[in-house]
Amino acid sequence: MTKTKCKYCGGSFKTSSKEYTLRSRHLDKAETTIENLIVKECKICGHSEMPEDSERYIEVIRQKIRKEMETQRNAAKVVVFEDTPDVENPLKNIKDFFRKLIG
Numbered sequence: 077m078t079k080t081k082c083k084y085c086g087g088s089f090k091t092s093s094k095e096y097t098l099r100s101r102h103l104d105k106a107e108t109t110i111e112n113l114i115v116k117e118c119k120i121c122g123h124s125e126m127p128e129d130s131e132r133y134i135e136v137i138r139q140k141i142r143k144e145m146e147t148q149r150n151a152a153k154v155v156v157f158e159d160t161p162d163v164e165n166p167l168k169n170i171k172d173f174f175r176k177l178i179g
């Protein structure tokens with residue numbers, strides 16, 4: 077059963093769309109604007125509620141941004157890993173170094 081009455085004034089809702097800004101910690105997508113998000117808006121006092129469909133839609137986009145963030149983080153890890161000198165066997169590096177010095 078869906079609520080069709082405004083909880084503040086008891087007025088009925090009309091469906092309207094508005095722009096919704098989704099904020100995230102994603103560096104490239106700190107703000108994602110969803111245009112034409114469906115909301116229920118009270119005809120009398122203007123109170124708006126988000127229907128379940130819209131909440132689900134926002135959640136899907138949120139997940140997508142989170143996944144992109146993880147992908148970027150993993151990509152960054154790979155780069156860091158590749159830039160890291162061979163620390164697994166520092167002794168070998170030192171030996172190589174001395175070998176080069178001695179010629």
Ligand SMILES: [Zn+2]
Binds near residue numbers: 085120
């Ligand atoms: Zn109302």
